[in-house]
Amino acid sequence: MNLLALLKSKLLAGRVNKAAPELKLSRRSLLKGSLGGAAVAAAASSTLTSKATAFSWDQFFQKHYKELTPEEKKKVFARIEGELSQKYKRKVTVDDPQPIEGTKFVYALDLSKCNGNRRCVEACVKENNLDPSLAYIKVLEMDRGGLKLDAGDRYYDRATVPAKDKIYLPVQCNQCDNPPCVKACPVEATWKEDDGIVVIDYDWCIGCRYCQVACPYEARHFNFKTPEVPAERLNPNQSYLSNRIRQKGVMEKCTFCLHRTRKGQYPACLEACPTGARKFGNILDPDSEVSQILKTKVVFVLKEELNTIPSFYYYFG
């Protein structure tokens, strides 16, 4: 271990101790601290994986996703498949299902059903090949009697849920119709697709994190290191714009599981939810479940005053 890392881990250790009385802070500092301290240790393991993440000229000169011709796409997907299959020692496929015409996806979540069990979070992490330090869905625990976002606790840790007098508010990407993140990105690495899903080209993102600053829902997540997805839970069915393995230094986010939903399946979070709180569908189809909910229930969105125009609705069923 070199001097710099040693000093750093010392410093971080100091921070953790200082923060100890604050439960909320200490847990996070610990996480960050152990990660930071382990950065060098992780380096050893990352040399194993360096093949897949090493600098490649092919990738350096790769065009923006929207500019790739079908042949170029094939080549790019083959390159990624090759790298990942080699790294994980199993067959990985990469495709890019296109938006279905006449479809705009909308989510609706019944807050009277959600009990805070976080199955959706687990399923999402697995489905989307997330590094264990990240999660696209945050479930906020709040006192009954209001929806005060700033008083929500995302770190609750209970043997049984729901806790007495608490309500639970899951938050993920709102797939806004007026997305501040898309406006922010200096290189058009993120955009809104025709079915309403905001996606990121991980091979184009420069990692400036401006979109993260712009997002009012904390829906964008940065790769502070090369993500380490345990091989045993790797989802080998990957798509270019959604759940393929990301690189370090790029942004990632919830894509309403476009690799599933564009093929007629439900998002992983919905399938995993045991309470039936989650509803998903095509808002352009008047008979879809979400259309019915929007017509018959009192629905609301988060931070409506910001005019982001979310595609993620909440209601009390």
Added chain:
Amino acid sequence: MRTYIRYWIEMLACLGKGNRTYYLWMGFLSVLILSGIYAYSHQLRFGFIVTNLSNQVSWGAYIANFTFLVGVAAAAVLLVVPTYVYERPEIKKVVIIGELLALASIVMCLLFVTVDLGNPQRFIHMIPPFGKINFPESILAWDVIVLTGYLLLNLHIPGYLLYQKYRNRPASKRFYMPFVYVSMIWAISIHTVTAFLFSGFGSRPFWNSAILAPRFLISAFAAGPALIIIIFHFMNKLSSQKVEKSATEFFSRIIAYTLPTNLFLFMCELFKEFYSDTLHNLSAHYLLFGIHGHFMIAPYVWAAIVFQVSSSFVFIFPAFRRRHNLLLAACGLAFLGIWIEKGMGLIVPGFLPTPLGDLVEYTPSLVEFFVCLGIWSVGAFLFTAFSKVAIAINTGKLAKKNLP
């Protein structure tokens, strides 16, 4: 062309010569630069995990220093206007120093932006036709464009003037005056755009304020001159070019207006936050008093306020500011105070609490610290080198005819 090549060779040769203080200073900076490069190599290898940034606090020391230095670069306009518009002779002699300071600051700014990128090798994604620059939607795209433009302007103007002087030819107004006028407006624009970078989004109420751009400019016009006065002091001590007292007086008088105005605008901001007493004032609360036991930044900010208030008195009263040592101390305090206030004091509270109410504090990691120090050293190194050459040319020591 021959002359131009010879000009460059002579300038480089001029850099090789100097007294012991010069060698020690440049050697010291080189060591800091190398340690910065070493620290940065860690960040390149392991990613941002070696920083103390998080998904909650997206930006930290890099962007804080960037923001501050854009202001220093913009402040050069305060030398440019009196020189070219009002033709003040005592400023005219040193205007080139201001322009070179702007140049060094812009280089630092661009370095700070670069080290803040998760994938710096992809910078080409910003440059058309291969890249795609999200213009005019993205303010970051605007910022990159205006900063690059300012860099070019400040390369051209002093570059041209010095070259003419070196060749003993009169500078033709046609070749630089239009650029001088453009650079005046441009200087304002770089700091305005940098403010818009923060104030443009509803997600961060702490920054979502109309007076952020005026605040940035006013504070820049206090911190910039403070630094310039300190530079004048060292020029008088260490170089053959002497700066007249009236130039120093001119800048301290500017600070006498801008520094209290900066405090006033800060107070306006605080009034809005605390009197309206909405939940949006949590960040301001964190800034000054901390929230829920998190108060990492508050002591620094209070220090910044004390620094600015106390130095304001020195600048306001002529009897104080004419005492040279007191003036220097006040300049140092004002510079430091503004560096804290609009650097970390502005960036970090924007992220506390997060839009969904999380509280994660931030202090730079060692890697960040050394990278920042390295970049500041690059700036100091460049500025020393630029000024040394410029002074040699200006004083006639380095000229085409009298070869050394």
